[in-house]
């Protein structure tokens with residue numbers, strides 16, 4: 611595994627990074643709360659997701675009843691189907707009161723989820739790469 615902050619290689623299951631000293635959240639930490647349920651579990655994406663892009667997808671597509679597409683971008687098909695089914699009922703049951711609210715809900719949730727799924731990738735996010743490159747060769751040395 612690699613440090614999610616400085617990108618240096620660490621032994622599997624390390625709790626702290628021996629190089630930058632930051633505490634590393636175990637994968638089980640990320641899976642707590644609502645995501646601990648098997649059906650709602652977050653899948654690690656193949657590449658870093660853009661939180662603002664995810665929020666924009668959820669916000670804008672929700673106006674045409676397709677707010678869940680942001681979850682497809684995030685690679686979380688379980689969340690796509692869950693929210694898609696829920697909103698089919700939410701619109702009529704709330705007399706379309708949900709219509710102006712869901713863009714905000716999808717936007718905020720998909721923004722937050724993008725950050726959550728990015729933490730599941732064992733590669734440091736872009737902002738951190740600059741630090742690692744200037745502070746040492748940790749990130750660049752990686753195969």
Ligand SMILES: [Zn+2]
Pocket residue numbers: 613614615616617618627628629630631632
């Ligand atoms: Zn580190």
